[in-house]
Amino acid sequence: MKLDFSVAVHSILYLDAHRDSKVASRELAQSLHLNPVMIRNILSVLHKHGYLTGTVGKNGGYQLDLALADMNLGDLYDLTIPPTISYARFITGPSKTDEQADQSPIAANISETLTDLFTVADRQYRAYYHQFTMADLQADLNHHGTFLQHEQDSES
Amino acid sequence: MKLDFSVAVHSILYLDAHRDSKVASRELAQSLHLNPVMIRNILSVLHKHGYLTGTVGKNGGYQLDLALADMNLGDLYDLTIPPTISYARFITGPSKTDEQADQSPIAANISETLTDLFTVADRQYRAYYHQFTMADLQADLNHHGTFLQHEQDSES
Numbered sequence: 001m002k003l004d005f006s007v008a009v010h011s012i013l014y015l016d017a018h019r020d021s022k023v024a025s026r027e028l029a030q031s032l033h034l035n036p037v038m039i040r041n042i043l044s045v046l047h048k049h050g051y052l053t054g055t056v057g058k059n060g061g062y063q064l065d066l067a068l069a070d071m072n073l074g075d076l077y078d079l080t081i082p083p084t085i086s087y088a089r090f091i092t093g094p095s096k097t098d099e100q101a102d103q104s105p106i107a108a109n110i111s112e113t114l115t116d117l118f119t120v121a122d123r124q125y126r127a128y129y130h131q132f133t134m135a136d137l138q139a140d141l142n143h144h145g146t147f148l149q150h151e152q153d154s155e156s
Numbered sequence: 157m158k159l160d161f162s163v164a165v166h167s168i169l170y171l172d173a174h175r176d177s178k179v180a181s182r183e184l185a186q187s188l189h190l191n192p193v194m195i196r197n198i199l200s201v202l203h204k205h206g207y208l209t210g211t212v213g214k215n216g217g218y219q220l221d222l223a224l225a226d227m228n229l230g231d232l233y234d235l236t237i238p239p240t241i242s243y244a245r246f247i248t249g250p251s252k253t254d255e256q257a258d259q260s261p262i263a264a265n266i267s268e269t270l271t272d273l274f275t276v277a278d279r280q281y282r283a284y285y286h287q288f289t290m291a292d293l294q295a296d297l298n299h300h301g302t303f304l305q306h307e308q309d310s311e312s
Contacts (some may be wrong), residue, residue, distance in 0.1 A: 003247075003248070004244035005246075006246055006247050006248045006266075006270055007248055008267055009266070010248040010262065010263075010271070013262045013266070014262055017260075025306060031260065031262075031263060032263075033248070039267075045195045045295050074166065090158035090159050090162055091159075091162050092159070092160075092162045092166040092189070092190065093187045104170075104173075104187065105297070105298075106166065106169045106173065106187075106297065107166075107172055107187060109297045109298075109300070110162075110165070110166055110169070110297065111296045112297045112300050113293060113300065114162055114165070114302075116296065116300065116301070116303040116304055117285075117293070117296070117303050120284070120303050120304065120306075120307045121281060121284045121285065124280070124281070124284050124307075125277060125280070125281045125284075125306070128276070128277045128280050128281075129273075129277065131199055137269060137273070138271045140272065140273070141261070141262065141265045141266060141269045142261075142265075144265070144268050144269065144272065145272070147269075147272040147273050147276050148276065150270055150276075151276045151279070151280075
């Protein structure tokens with residue numbers, strides 16, 4: 001779900017603002033107005049990939065292990081929104097197992113064509129995020145308009 | 157829904173292969189393995205925008221008004237999948253009407269930052285489709301790999 005990326009980004013910014021302490025998932029959940037279980041699920045992915053340390057118990061909590069500038073936004077997008085959702089359900093035409101299928105040249109080939117189109121479009125979409133780090137996102141947070149400015153600059 | 161784009165593309169290819177006749181929505185529905193009502197809803201959008209003529213009655217049906225090379229793939233994408241889905245539901249933080257909201261600098265600003273990020277990313281995603289016409293899509297249908305080749309060429 002697209003929300004997972006937003007939760008990861010928001011959590012990282014919160015942890016960055018509290019680098020000197022361990023932050024409990026309950027505290028994060030309050031700040032993000034979300035369920036602690038959802039926070040823990042997403043942070044466990046970040047933990048597994050070395051973004052942060054998480055300790056359990058009375059004085060447990062999360063702490064960032066990386067600087068914001070060392071966290072690529074595209075990596076975070078790929079981690080939290082993997083391209084595993086099959087394009088198949090967005091594509092018309094008979095299924096491969098359908099023996100009765102209309103085997104017109106269009107119906108027989110459209111699935112491969114649309115899959116290629118959607119796959120390349122998705123790769124280019126992800127490439128956009130890979131241009132930035134969490135430091136860029138923090139910069140926009142402090143001074144809105146950096147992403148819009150970047151778009152203008154790359155067009156001119 | 158993403159399927160709407162696929163249905164529009166598939167229908168146009170079918171109508172292109174039958175330019176000398178009027179095609180009923182029932183015939184299209186059979187070829188696409190979809191409900192005629194869904195087909196009619198999507199084709200009425202294409203009709204409204206001048207892609208095709210649709211006549212009702214006994215000898216009615218759809219006929220294309222444009223050449224494939226004159227149909228931009230990005231225009232079709234924008235028509236069938238408009239960017240109206242609010243990013244709001246993918247963004248964390250308190251709602252603007254929430255008086256009790258945690259007004260930390262992060263929570264107060266993340267919505268605008270993520271909206272900008274997602275908006276620009278979506279615009280660039282759509283720009284990908286705008287590079288092609290339906291004639292390019294038909295070319296890939298007849299000879300798979302043109303979209304993948306185009307990606308390689310633009311990287312090198």
